[in-house]
Amino acid sequence: MKNPFEKMPTVLTADELIDKAFRRAEKAASALTPKGGPRAKARQREELRIRTVSNVIRDNLRKLLDRTPGVSELPAFYRELVDTLVDRDQFHRSLARVNWAIKTIRNLEQRYVEKIRYSRDPDEIARLRRSFYGRAADVIKDIAEDLEYLNQARNVLKDLPVVDLELPTVVIAGHPNVGKSTLLRALTNAKPEVASYPFTTKGINVGQFEEHYLKYQVIDTPGLLDRPLSERNEVERQAILALKHLGKVIVYIFDPSEYCGYPIEEQTHLFEEIHREFGEFPFIVVLNKVDIADEEKIKAVEEFVRSKGIEPLRISALNGEGLDELKERVIKLVKPMVEEQAKRIMEKELRKYREEL
Ligand code: GDP
Numbered sequence: 001m002k003n004p005f006e007k008m009p010t011v012l013t014a015d016e017l018i019d020k021a022f023r024r025a026e027k028a029a030s031a032l033t034p035k036g037g038p039r040a041k042a043r044q045r046e047e048l049r050i051r052t053v054s055n056v057i058r059d060n061l062r063k064l065l066d067r068t069p070g071v072s073e074l075p076a077f078y079r080e081l082v083d084t085l086v087d088r089d090q091f092h093r094s095l096a097r098v099n100w101a102i103k104t105i106r107n108l109e110q111r112y113v114e115k116i117r118y119s120r121d122p123d124e125i126a127r128l129r130r131s132f133y134g135r136a137a138d139v140i141k142d143i144a145e146d147l148e149y150l151n152q153a154r155n156v157l158k159d160l161p162v163v164d165l166e167l168p169t170v171v172i173a174g175h176p177n178v179g180k181s182t183l184l185r186a187l188t189n190a191k192p193e194v195a196s197y198p199f200t201t202k203g204i205n206v207g208q209f210e211e212h213y214l215k216y217q218v219i220d221t222p223g224l225l226d227r228p229l230s231e232r233n234e235v236e237r238q239a240i241l242a243l244k245h246l247g248k249v250i251v252y253i254f255d256p257s258e259y260c261g262y263p264i265e266e267q268t269h270l271f272e273e274i275h276r277e278f279g280e281f282p283f284i285v286v287l288n289k290v291d292i293a294d295e296e297k298i299k300a301v302e303e304f305v306r307s308k309g310i311e312p313l314r315i316s317a318l319n320g321e322g323l324d325e326l327k328e329r330v331i332k333l334v335k336p337m338v339e340e341q342a343k344r345i346m347e348k349e350l351r352k353y354r355e356e357l
Pocket of ligand 1: 176177178181182288290315316318319
């Protein structure tokens with residue numbers, strides 16, 4: 001799935017929109033060669049101006065509405081992220097007011113064009129058109145704050161991460177420098193894509209691998225699942241919890257060599273927090289950097305992990321040790337979900353096919 005706000009256009013300010021509409025109307029009017037007497041000419045010119053102003057404004061605002069999804073209709077992952085970034089009520093209220101502006105401009109257009117058609121005096125026709133301009137501008141000024149708000153929202157929302165919500169996903173967690181991105185690169189053959197993600201300047205890394213024609217997605221979240229949740233503010237926590245809608249399996253990485261800079265004690269503490277928070281997911285725990293770690297420390301971590309009822313796995317993301325087994329464990333856990341998903345997709349396709357027959 002793409003970022004649902006990818007197509008949301010830049011939102012013009014009220015002044016820019018009014019300006020654009022009036023300029024287009026002047027251009028259209030000057031390109032027109034009206035026919036008939038002075039009254040008929042005035043009618044044609046002013047009607048064209050009114051219609052052009054109305055069209056430009058409505059097209060612009062309509063495009064904004066058409067390309068902006070409502071927050072409530074989004075998949076849960078995006079919905080929760082959006083809620084951390086914008087005020088959902090205000091966002092919807094602003095969209096509703098844009099809709100109101102479209103309708104109001106359309107009404108004004110119809111009323112003024114009608115008045116012009118009944119008017120016999122070229123001066124009055126020009127006056128009516130000016131009056132329409134004033135009222136149309138007032139409507140747009142009325143929604144000036146909404147347009148500004150929507151533009152601010154757009155600037156944040158267009159940076160939502162692009163992840164495939166359909167694919168079963170492995171989320172990697174662990175302190176910085178334990179080897180998360182090295183592992184992601186080792187597991188997924190494609191060069192991981194970096195997708196932006198609110199609250200982490202580094203973005204999230206997304207990679208995929210394929211096994212027996214089924215695809216899996218691996219996500220590394222620098223800055224997110226690498227320090228205690230208790231140190232996070234409310235908004236950050238929510239951004240982290242949104243990951244729950246992606247994760248099917250959590251791969252938690254320990255670095256028993258402690259070269260990452262975090263003593264084992266701190267690592268076990270972080271593990272406990274994340275394990276508690278993401279308790280509903282299956283966890284795979286790996287001990288990375290076994291190529292350089294002391295056997296004693298490895299054993300200490302293993303003991304801790306076993307005390308949590310999980311059988312740890314020794315790996316080296318750098319030289320590839322243990323990675324085949326890690327993949328196997330991931331697949332074993334995720335495969336039933338993948339097959340379920342594949343079945344659903346196939347049934348959908350079949351239904352479509354049958355309907356077409
Ligand atoms: P991240 O911050 O958790 O993504 O950690 P990185 O993947 O950037 O790894 C941090 C450092 O550890 C890098 O210098 C890696 O080369 C190194 N590293 C990662 N995995 C291993 C490993 O299995 N063995 C060794 N010796 N070094 C590793």
